[in-house]
Every structure is written in structure tokens, then in C-alpha cells.
Amino acid sequence: MSQITNPVARLLVISDQAGFFRDLVARWQMQSQVPEFTAVNSNLLRSTSASAFEIAIAGDLQSSRANEIRTLLNRGAAPALYVSAAGESVHGLRRAYPRLTVIPRHDAWLDTLVLVTEEILKRREICTHIQRLEQNARSQETHAALGKYMAEMRHGFNNALTSVLGNAELLMLQSAGLEPNMREQLETLHAMTLRLHEMMQRFTSLELEMQCAEKTARSEKNLESLTYAARA
Numbered sequence: 001m002s003q004i005t006n007p008v009a010r011l012l013v014i015s016d017q018a019g020f021f022r023d024l025v026a027r028w029q030m031q032s033q034v035p036e037f038t039a040v041n042s043n044l045l046r047s048t049s050a051s052a053f054e055i056a057i058a059g060d061l062q063s064s065r066a067n068e069i070r071t072l073l074n075r076g077a078a079p080a081l082y083v084s085a086a087g088e089s090v091h092g093l094r095r096a097y098p099r100l101t102v103i104p105r106h107d108a109w110l111d112t113l114v115l116v117t118e119e120i121l122k123r124r125e126i127c128t129h130i131q132r133l134e135q136n137a138r139s140q141e142t143h144a145a146l147g148k149y150m151a152e153m154r155h156g157f158n159n160a161l162t163s164v165l166g167n168a169e170l171l172m173l174q175s176a177g178l179e180p181n182m183r184e185q186l187e188t189l190h191a192m193t194l195r196l197h198e199m200m201q202r203f204t205s206l207e208l209e210m211q212c213a214e215k216t217a218r219s220e221k222n223l224e225s226l227t228y229a230a231r232a
Contacts, residue, residue: 009035009121012055013040101120157200158200
């Protein structure tokens with residue numbers, strides 16, 4: 001199974017209090033992997049700003065700007081977390097902004113915020129990894145279908161190729177009376193037919209090798225099963 005590697009995440013922090021950003025960064029230093037932070041105040045945030053980051057985190061906003069910032073983040077594509085202020089209803093915020101992850105303001109809110117953010121990042125990385133695996137699987141299915149078609153058509157193609165090659169060789173035996181340019185064209189036809197014949201021979205050899213490898217793997221698996229059953 002391939003290992004999932006977590007690249008350095010980019011986090012946008014929106015706050016109108018310098019202490020919010022400072023405390024968040026200080027808490028994150030305790031983690032094994034620290035993301036890249038970009039801090040902006042609520043007046044500088046634009047609709048496209050958060051889209052460049054994996055996650056946006058907001059807290060300690062001006063009361064006059066809080067609703068606009070929450071609305072903007074709720075409409076964005078990137079996951080967003082909001083640390084509620086004292087007196088704000090967490091349930092009311094979750095109803096009004098369903099795409100926001102609301103972190104209640106309590107004694108351990110920093111720990112909660114960091115852990116929730118890390119879980120979101122892990123989930124995004126796993127989803128990306130799964131998408132890559134699905135793309136590879138679809139590509140392999142396409143190649144397998146093409147290979148199956150070639151295997152099914154191989155005998156018919158070989159028969160047609162043998163006929164073309166035989167007729168080309170017969171014509172070459174009678175090419176003494178042909179014009180030089182026609183003789184060159186006939187020789188080219190014969191050479192390309194031989195090349196195609198060699199390619200099909202290689203395809204046949206490869207098919208046999210794959211069948212032998214599959215048979216060997218199946219035998220080894222059966223032997224392992226018998227060995228495990230004997231030990232049980």
C-alpha cells in the first residue's frame with residue numbers, strides 16, 4: 001500500500017486581534033507538522049482570498065465585520081473554521097452558516113481548533129489519494145480492455161498479415177520486370193510487413209510470459225494456503 005505523504009498545508013487566519021494569530025501559531029508549534037500561516041484582518045479579506053488556501057480560520061473579528069466574514073467563508077469552496085466569541089450561540093451559528101465548522105470558545109479551544117484542522121487536512125489528503133487511485137484504476141481498465149481486444153483479434157490479424165506477407169514475397173520474385181520505383185515500393189511493403197509480423201510475435205511471447213507469471217503466482221498462493229492450513 002502506497003504511503004500518503006502530507007505536504008505543508010497553507011492556512012489563512014482572519015482576525016482583528018493580533019493575539020489570536022499569535023496564540024494559534026504558538027499552540028501549533030507543539031505539533032509534529034506545522035503549516036504555513038497567512039494572517040489578514042477582516043478588512044483585507046476578499047472573496048477570492050480564501051480559495052488559495054487549504055483551510056481558512058476566523059476568530060476575534062470586529063462585530064461590524066463578523067457577519068460579512070462568516071457569510072463569505074460559508075460561500076467559499078475551501079473548508080472554514082470559526083471560533084465563536086463569548087455570548088454567541090454555537091447552534092445558531094451552525095444553522096446560519098452550515099458550511100462553517102464552529103469551534104466553541106472554551107478553555108481548550110486552541111487544542112480543539114488544532115485537532116479539528118489536522119483532521120480536515122488528513123481527510124483532504126486521503127480524498128486526494130483515493131482520487132489518484134481511482135484515476136489509475138480507470139486507466140488500467142482502459143489498457144486492460146485494449147489488451148483483451150488485441151488478444152482476441154490476434155489470430156485474425158496474424159492470418160491477414162501472413163497473407164499479405166506471402167503475396168508480397170511472391171510479387172518480389174516477379175519484380176524483375178517492374179519499374180525501379182514500383183520495385184522500391186514493393187520492397188518497402190515487404191519490409192513493413194515483416195516488421196509487423198515481428199511485433200505480433202513479440203506480443204504472442206509477452207502474452208505467454210504473462211500467462212506463466214499468473215500461473216506461478218496462483219500456484220504460490222495455493223501453496224501458502226495449504227501451508228497455513230497445515231499449521232492451523
